[in-house]
Amino acid sequence: MRLEANKLRFRYDRRSPWVLDGVDFSVSAGERTAIVAPSGFGKSTLALLLAGYLSPTGGQVLLDGAPLPKKGLCPVQLIYQHPERAINPRWRLRQVLEESGSLDSAVLASFGIEAQWLDRFPRELSGGELQRFCVARALMSGVPFLICDEISTMLDVITQAQIWNRILAEAEKRGMGLVAVTHNMALAKRVCTSVFDLEKQEYMAL
Amino acid sequence: MKRHWNRRRKVVLYTVLMALVVLAAFAYGALIPESAAAPDFSQAKLPPSLAHPFGTDWLGRDLFLRTLKGLSVSLTVGVAASLISAVAAVLIGIAAATGSRAADGVITWIIDLVMGVPHTVLVILISFACGRGLKGLLAGIALTHWTGLARLIRAEVLQLRSQPYIAVSRRLGKSSGWILTRHLLPHLVPQFFVGLILMFPHAILHEASISFLGYGLPPEQPAIGIILAESMKYLSAGMWWLAVCPGLLLVAVVLLIDRLGENLRRIVDPYSAQE
Amino acid sequence: MNDKKPLLEISDLSVSFLMYDGSLERSSLQVISNLSLTVHPGEILAVAGSSGSGKSLLASAILGILPGNASVEGSMRYGGEPLTPERQKVLRGGEIALVPQSVAYLDPLMKVGRQADGHKKPRPTAERRALFRRFGLPEETEGLYPFQLSGGMARRVLVSTALLSNARLVIADEPTPGMSLDQAKEALRMFRDLADEGRSVILITHDIDLAFDFADRVAVFYAGTTVETAPAADFRRGPEALRHPYSRALWSALPQNGFTPIDGFQPYAGSLPAGCLFAPRCPLRTAACEAGTPPMRDIRGGEVRCIHAT
Numbered sequence: 153m154r155l156e157a158n159k160l161r162f163r164y165d166r167r168s169p170w171v172l173d174g175v176d177f178s179v180s181a182g183e184r185t186a187i188v189a190p191s192g193f194g195k196s197t198l199a200l201l202l203a204g205y206l207s208p209t210g211g212q213v214l215l216d217g218a219p220l221p222k223k224g225l226c227p228v229q230l231i232y233q234h235p236e237r238a239i240n241p242r243w244r245l246r247q248v249l250e251e252s253g254s255l256d257s258a259v260l261a262s263f264g265i266e267a268q269w270l271d272r273f274p275r276e277l278s279g280g281e282l283q284r285f286c287v288a289r290a291l292m293s294g295v296p297f298l299i300c301d302e303i304s305t306m307l308d309v310i311t312q313a314q315i316w317n318r319i320l321a322e323a324e325k326r327g328m329g330l331v332a333v334t335h336n337m338a339l340a341k342r343v344c345t346s347v348f349d350l351e352k353q354e355y356m357a358l
Numbered sequence: 359m360k361r362h363w364n365r366r367r368k369v370v371l372y373t374v375l376m377a378l379v380v381l382a383a384f385a386y387g388a389l390i391p392e393s394a395a396a397p398d399f400s401q402a403k404l405p406p407s408l409a410h411p412f413g414t415d416w417l418g419r420d421l422f423l424r425t426l427k428g429l430s431v432s433l434t435v436g437v438a439a440s441l442i443s444a445v446a447a448v449l450i451g452i453a454a455a456t457g458s459r460a461a462d463g464v465i466t467w468i469i470d471l472v473m474g475v476p477h478t479v480l481v482i483l484i485s486f487a488c489g490r491g492l493k494g495l496l497a498g499i500a501l502t503h504w505t506g507l508a509r510l511i512r513a514e515v516l517q518l519r520s521q522p523y524i525a526v527s528r529r530l531g532k533s534s535g536w537i538l539t540r541h542l543l544p545h546l547v548p549q550f551f552v553g554l555i556l557m558f559p560h561a562i563l564h565e566a567s568i569s570f571l572g573y574g575l576p577p578e579q580p581a582i583g584i585i586l587a588e589s590m591k592y593l594s595a596g597m598w599w600l601a602v603c604p605g606l607l608l609v610a611v612v613l614l615i616d617r618l619g620e621n622l623r624r625i626v627d628p629y630s631a632q633e
Numbered sequence: 634m635n636d637k638k639p640l641l642e643i644s645d646l647s648v649s650f651l652m653y654d655g656s657l658e659r660s661s662l663q664v665i666s667n668l669s670l671t672v673h674p675g676e677i678l679a680v681a682g683s684s685g686s687g688k689s690l691l692a693s694a695i696l697g698i699l700p701g702n703a704s705v706e707g708s709m710r711y712g713g714e715p716l717t718p719e720r721q722k723v724l725r726g727g728e729i730a731l732v733p734q735s736v737a738y739l740d741p742l743m744k745v746g747r748q749a750d751g752h753k754k755p756r757p758t759a760e761r762r763a764l765f766r767r768f769g770l771p772e773e774t775e776g777l778y779p780f781q782l783s784g785g786m787a788r789r790v791l792v793s794t795a796l797l798s799n800a801r802l803v804i805a806d807e808p809t810p811g812m813s814l815d816q817a818k819e820a821l822r823m824f825r826d827l828a829d830e831g832r833s834v835i836l837i838t839h840d841i842d843l844a845f846d847f848a849d850r851v852a853v854f855y856a857g858t859t860v861e862t863a864p865a866a867d868f869r870r871g872p873e874a875l876r877h878p879y880s881r882a883l884w885s886a887l888p889q890n891g892f893t894p895i896d897g898f899q900p901y902a903g904s905l906p907a908g909c910l911f912a913p914r915c916p917l918r919t920a921a922c923e924a925g926t927p928p929m930r931d932i933r934g935g936e937v938r939c940i941h942a943t
Contacts, residue, residue, distance in 0.1 A: 190785075190813035190815075190816070191783060191785035191812065191813060192783050192785065192786075203529065204529060205525055205529065223531070223533075224531045225529075225530060225531035226529045226530075226531070229529065229530075230526075230529070232522055237521065237522045237523065238522045238523050238526050239523055240521075240523045240541055242544050242545060243544075251527060251530055251532070252530050264896065264897070264898070278898075278899075278901075280683070280898060281898065289530075293530060305810060306810065307683070307839075308682070308683030308839045308883075309839070309841060309883055309886040309887055309894075310683070310882060310883060310886045310894045310895060311683065311894075311898065312886070312888075312894075313886040313887075313888070313892050313893065313894035314894040314896075316892070317892065317893075317894065335813055335814060336814075336888070337814065338842070338887070338888040338889040339888040341888070342888035342889070342892050343888070
């Protein structure tokens with residue numbers, strides 16, 4: 153399976169400047185690619201386009217040659233940088249997880265999600281714990297591609313290592329394709345097999 | 359001591375008081391025998407006293423009991439009209455926020471239009487057009503009070519729709535209907551109740567004023583407006599209690615509901631309440 | 634370690650909040666407990682710890698801007714004299730400056746160029762322009778309003794504002810998230826310049842690898858208390874040079890070092906364990922650890938709160 157962006161161009165409306173102008177990018181199942189660039193170069197926009205949250209203004213995003221589905225479970229799932237915005241504050245966390253399917257206790261256990269957290273509300277947990285829920289929710293949907301947009305930038309190093317180690321284990325087990333948007337080169341080198349520099353629009357040697 | 363009267367306790371207090379008022383108003387119909395409020399010419403035109411807290415009217419009827427009966431009518435009309443209005447407001451608000459740009463534009467324009475007309479006039483016109491009486495009154499109030507809540511609901515839904523977790527839900531395969539019922543409606547329920555409660559005072563006051571003006575309920579039904587209208591004739595005779603007592607009770611009840619609603623709104627949505 | 638008198642000395646600081654929890658009961662939430670640290674002139678002290686450890690509250694406590702329901706115990710001395718609320722009012726914004734976490738602290742109605750110049754003593758614009766240039770901010774930035782800045786740009790403006798002030802003590806609360814690596818290094822380099830001028834910087838961050846490179850000393854925060862204070866050089870050398878098991882865990886978890894985390898997560902202020910706060914996760918845990926909070930001990934030129942440290 154292969155996720156690719158062909159000559160991708162994007163801007164928010166006719167009067168805004170182009171955020172992305174002719175980007176070519178691809179990642180296959182089993183590969184892990186990091187996207188790096190200074191802030192303001194459109195890394196998050198690219199992540200949103202690859203996961204189908206935005207429609208390209210020009211060019212295409214293709215999964216195995218076909219555009220991403222507009223309805224139904226999207227085979228490319230995105231995890232945001234700020235978990236508290238990606239979770240309905242009025243829902244209990246059990247509901248949040250069940251939105252992607254029935255609870256998989258193996259996944260929950262591997263992320264250190266305690267049973268007592270399931271009945272709590274998002275405001276009662278910290279950013280690190282909420283992010284575990286977002287990652288678990290994405291993984292439980294069983295999709296082949298995962299896009300992580302700066303998911304550990306706001307977390308401390310230990311939580312960062314915990315979450316990433318588990319993502320890598322799952323990705324390895326299922327042969328998933330992984331895209332990690334980050335500005336931390338050490339993390340990129342540790343987690344990914346290749347690095348794409350969005351500013352220079354080229355793959356870098358690791 | 360002041361610390362103890364935090365908002366939650368106030369809400370509890372107001373709710374209890376409100377429950378007492380409702381109980382008193384409706385219990386009258388059930389418990390108190392007709393004879394207690396029957397005309398008794400030997401007791402006519404008495405000012406307030408222990409035996410008759412609101413005094414008696416020109417027919418010798420105890421005004422307090424009569425006012426309570428009137429209150430029950432006013433409350434019923436108020437609640438019914440508000441419910442219709444609030445439900446309509448929610449449906450219209452959601453339709454505006456989730457429909458096409460054109461639909462939203464049309465609905466907003468209609469809201470502005472209705473809000474622009476002085477609504478007492480509008481209520482009178484509508485209840486007149488629907489034939490007077492209970493049906494006309496309900497129609498008049500219901501068709502004019504949905505606008506504020508509709509605007510609020512529309513704003514809430516628009517804001518909710520832009521939240522990332524709604525987009526996530528969609529990407530996880532959920533349909534619009536699912537998102538509406540599971541994500542949006544639970545957020546709206548508190549606003550709905552607060553809006554509903556705040557509508558009651560308006561509805562009740564409108565009922566009173568329309569009936570007072572003669573356009574509303576028939577004079578046989580002792581709504582407070584009717585009572586007040588009738589009492590006008592006797593004011594010059596010095597029977598001040600016929601207007602003041604029911605009037606004060608009406609004001610007190612309306613204020614109570616309003617305070618209850620405002621405090622609830624402060625709890626539910628701290629940024630929009632006006633104190 | 635220099636022998637000059639410390640600029641800021643905090644001893645046994647505890648901060649707790651009175652909260653209404655769910656019911657109408659009031660309870661006390663201890664967010665900082667028995668915190669001690671010192672900052673000397675001309676040094677950068679990095680305060681490293683995860684979110685929820687109370688490190689941002691430390692900044693508020695020093696400046697005297699904690700919310701109304703906070704209660705503070707312990708003592709703080711600035712320049713040798715006790716730091717009272719009256720003194721805090723005079724010093725903050727002047728001698729003690731803050732680089733805050735979010736753009737919300739900027740005046741939304743004033744252009745950022747003027748804001749960076751400062752209210753009390755506007756610095757010559759040329760210096761501010763040079764600073765903006767060093768940060769890679771384009772010329773037009775000075776004419777923009779705060780809401781027009783991107784996250785990274787906003788951070789750079791905030792840092793510039795503090796650098797331009799005459800403060801003797803700069804407290805930087807998470808100044809680097811959102812910046813690229815080069816920009817972050819540039820910001821820290823400037824804090825280094827400040828320190829070299831004789832001023833002091835408290836750098837609150839969870840980007841600890843950056844902190845190690847630029848700071849003089851590092852104080853490690855966990856669950857509201859300092860567990861270790863050590864020269865930054867020890868952190869660069871590796872886990873054997875470190876004293877506290879948590880510091881070693883932080884080091885090993887870095888992607889460049891081992892990327893191996895320990896299990897578990899930081900306890901909440903409402904459910905702190907008895908005894909050593911780190912004990913539940915600690916590989917060196919013994920029964921003695923649960924007996925009471927370990928005292929700070931001086932070991933090999935640093936301080937540590939662990940009965941097993943060597």
